[in-house]
Amino acid sequence: MTEVVVALDVGGTVMKCGLVSRAGELRHAERHPTNAAAGGAAVVDTILGVAAGLADTARAQGLTPVAAGLAVPGVVDEEHGVAVWAANVGFRDVPLRKLVSDRLGLPAALGHDVRAGGVAEARLGAGTGQRHVLFVAIGTGIAAAHVVDGRAFAGAHGAAGEVGHVVVRPGGPQCGCGQRGCLEAVASASALARRYTDLAGVALSAAEVAAAAAGGDPLAVRAWDEVVDALADGLTIAQTLFDPAVIVIGGGLAEAGAQLLEPLGAGLRARLTFQREPALVRAALGDAAGCLGAGLLGGDALEAA
Amino acid sequence: MTEVVVALDVGGTVMKCGLVSRAGELRHAERHPTNAAAGGAAVVDTILGVAAGLADTARAQGLTPVAAGLAVPGVVDEEHGVAVWAANVGFRDVPLRKLVSDRLGLPAALGHDVRAGGVAEARLGAGTGQRHVLFVAIGTGIAAAHVVDGRAFAGAHGAAGEVGHVVVRPGGPQCGCGQRGCLEAVASASALARRYTDLAGVALSAAEVAAAAAGGDPLAVRAWDEVVDALADGLTIAQTLFDPAVIVIGGGLAEAGAQLLEPLGAGLRARLTFQREPALVRAALGDAAGCLGAGLLGGDALEAA
Numbered sequence: 001m002t003e004v005v006v007a008l009d010v011g012g013t014v015m016k017c018g019l020v021s022r023a024g025e026l027r028h029a030e031r032h033p034t035n036a037a038a039g040g041a042a043v044v045d046t047i048l049g050v051a052a053g054l055a056d057t058a059r060a061q062g063l064t065p066v067a068a069g070l071a072v073p074g075v076v077d078e079e080h081g082v083a084v085w086a087a088n089v090g091f092r093d094v095p096l097r098k099l100v101s102d103r104l105g106l107p108a109a110l111g112h113d114v115r116a117g118g119v120a121e122a123r124l125g126a127g128t129g130q131r132h133v134l135f136v137a138i139g140t141g142i143a144a145a146h147v148v149d150g151r152a153f154a155g156a157h158g159a160a161g162e163v164g165h166v167v168v169r170p171g172g173p174q175c176g177c178g179q180r181g182c183l184e185a186v187a188s189a190s191a192l193a194r195r196y197t198d199l200a201g202v203a204l205s206a207a208e209v210a211a212a213a214a215g216g217d218p219l220a221v222r223a224w225d226e227v228v229d230a231l232a233d234g235l236t237i238a239q240t241l242f243d244p245a246v247i248v249i250g251g252g253l254a255e256a257g258a259q260l261l262e263p264l265g266a267g268l269r270a271r272l273t274f275q276r277e278p279a280l281v282r283a284a285l286g287d288a289a290g291c292l293g294a295g296l297l298g299g300d301a302l303e304a305a
Numbered sequence: 306m307t308e309v310v311v312a313l314d315v316g317g318t319v320m321k322c323g324l325v326s327r328a329g330e331l332r333h334a335e336r337h338p339t340n341a342a343a344g345g346a347a348v349v350d351t352i353l354g355v356a357a358g359l360a361d362t363a364r365a366q367g368l369t370p371v372a373a374g375l376a377v378p379g380v381v382d383e384e385h386g387v388a389v390w391a392a393n394v395g396f397r398d399v400p401l402r403k404l405v406s407d408r409l410g411l412p413a414a415l416g417h418d419v420r421a422g423g424v425a426e427a428r429l430g431a432g433t434g435q436r437h438v439l440f441v442a443i444g445t446g447i448a449a450a451h452v453v454d455g456r457a458f459a460g461a462h463g464a465a466g467e468v469g470h471v472v473v474r475p476g477g478p479q480c481g482c483g484q485r486g487c488l489e490a491v492a493s494a495s496a497l498a499r500r501y502t503d504l505a506g507v508a509l510s511a512a513e514v515a516a517a518a519a520g521g522d523p524l525a526v527r528a529w530d531e532v533v534d535a536l537a538d539g540l541t542i543a544q545t546l547f548d549p550a551v552i553v554i555g556g557g558l559a560e561a562g563a564q565l566l567e568p569l570g571a572g573l574r575a576r577l578t579f580q581r582e583p584a585l586v587r588a589a590l591g592d593a594a595g596c597l598g599a600g601l602l603g604g605d606a607l608e609a610a
Contacts, residue, residue, distance in 0.1 A: 075579075130461075131461065132460060132461035144546075146546075148458065153453065153547075154548075155437060155547060155548020155549070156435075156436065156437035156548055156549055156550035156581070156583075157548055157550075157581040158548075159548045159579070159580055159581060160546065160547060160548035161546060161548075162545045162546070162548075162579075162580065163545070163546060165545050165578070165579070165580070166542050166545055166546065167538065167541070167542070168475075169475075170473075170474075170475070170538075175578075177578040177579050178578035178579075179576065179578050233472065233475075236472070237471050237472070237542060237546075238546065240467045240468070240470050240471055241449075241451075241465065241466060241467070241468060241471065241542075241543065241546050241547070242458075242460060242465055242546070243459075243460020243461055243462055243463075243464045243465035243466075243467075244460070244461055245461035245462075271484065273470070273480075273482040273483035273484050274380075274464070274467075274470070274482050274483075275464055275467065275470070276461070276462040276464060278461075
């Protein structure tokens with residue numbers, strides 16, 4: 001009987017769920033609306049129901065569910081298995097690990113979504129074979145996971161790796177966090193779209209701005225170059241503090257591929273002095289990284305149990 | 306027979322050496338000039354001679370030398386025990402761990418000076434009892450050691466924790482590393498002294514500027530406040546990425562005590578938004594931290610042997 005981990009990556013709008021083999025293969029995948037508008041308690045009910053359903057699905061397919069893994073956004077106390085705070089899904093001190101473990105009768109792990117994605121990229125994706133990996137997700141927000149020997153560092157309060165809130169433009173645009181000039185406020189996908197609207201007076205999505213920049217639209221090129229410059233500043237700081245061998249870029253903005261990675265690599269190279277240059281690569285697992293990472297964390301919990 | 310580790314902290318001008326008990330007590334201390342002007346090979350000879358002498362001293366005192374630990378500056382490959390590069394003592398790819406181990410016939414460890422100091426502060430000093438400690442040494446330069454569960458992270462290339470080379474003043478003063486506006490270029494003890502000289506046209510040491518600022522000299526107050534502001538920016542970035550429970554401030558500038566820590570703590574508090582505030586404390590071990598840390602690393606090597 002093939003052993004699988006019940007894995008859920010809970011996002012603000014959708015839960016990416018599946019059954020992950022102990023070797024890290026996604027044996028079954030399904031998606032469910034998070035329906036965050038219904039409130040945190042309802043989201044928890046949905047999670048427990050989906051997890052139980054996945055365990056049933058596993059058995060129906062002749063697979064053996066042996067553990068569960070959850071990845072959630074916000075501030076996550078991984079050691080105690082508590083979703084401390086997540087505005088977009090309404091969590092506040094929810095002991096999710098115990099709730100899922102009790103419901104399924106299996107060992108469970110709770111992880112942070114970006115750190116889970118980083119663990120998956122480090123063990124199964126673009127960081128495979130490297131001991132020191134920094135995974136940076138650039139989407140609506142920007143966050144990083146520092147992964148050494150396949151384990152992500154959560155910090156003392158579950159808040160490590162928040163590279164999106166490193167100030168790279170002192171006195172710059174207001175960030176949602178309350179600070180000014182954070183990397184996220186000037187270089188996230190949302191910031192790219194905002195900046196283009198400011199410059200051109202026309203609202204485009206980040207992907208549309210990227211396409212317009214690739215096509216030579218001068219204002220789109222300007223907005224894109226500003227974003228790349230700020231990202232190079234932010235990654236230089238991360239390299240200086242974490243010294244990874246490889247930086248893996250994921251999230252929506254990574255869809256731009258070489259259009260992003262080539263100038264970003266050049267910008268990073270130009271800024272590093274004594275620091276060693278990391279390999280800069282695009283994430284390999286796409287939006288399955290969080291679910292795969294949740295599966296890996298569930299497997300780790302099983303081994304530790 | 307009490308077991309001790311032969312411990313050497315090799316600095317640019319002086320080697321702080323001693324015998325460290327397995328419990329982390331300094332049982333014997335001595336200092337030797339590094340005499341870096343004689344070149345890297347001569348420094349290595351001195352290190353080997355001093356280490357052998359310390360082992361003899363241990364035996365003469367009825368102690369049993371069981372391992373050796375060295376802390377050196379620059380880029381250090383701790384995994385392979387190689388001093389990769391250190392301009393101020395002339396090291397270039399020196400396999401110091403093997404040289405010392407062969408000379409003494411004991412297991413040995415090679416560590417980075419600031420990381421060794423951080424390990425000592427975390428296990429024996431101001432970070433005792435905390436799992437997540439960031440040690441920041443502010444002297445001629447600025448560097449940090451990120452210590453989790455008593456172990457310091459070296460990074461993929463032995464260059465992690467270089468918080469002195471995080472850019473906090475884009476386009477600011479030239480740094481020795483080649484970049485502009487690095488924290489070290491605006492907030493080290495040397496930068497404080499330079500800034501006062503720029504403002505006042507009078508050369509004072511950093512300690513003299515600190516004293517003048519405490520006494521109300523307006524230009525000294527201005528230089529001091531600028532340094533504290535830049536340090537608060539740098540520590541905020543470090544907190545955002547590492548999320549330690551405690552930040553331990555060491556190095557020459559920490560001698561200022563509350564004059565530094567009080568405004569620095571206030572500046573950090575004012576900058577943090579969602580991040581959790583770390584305790585901010587002064588280093589407890591003074592300039593013995595590197596030697597004690599070298600002793601602890603030697604003990605770790607013995608346990609791993």
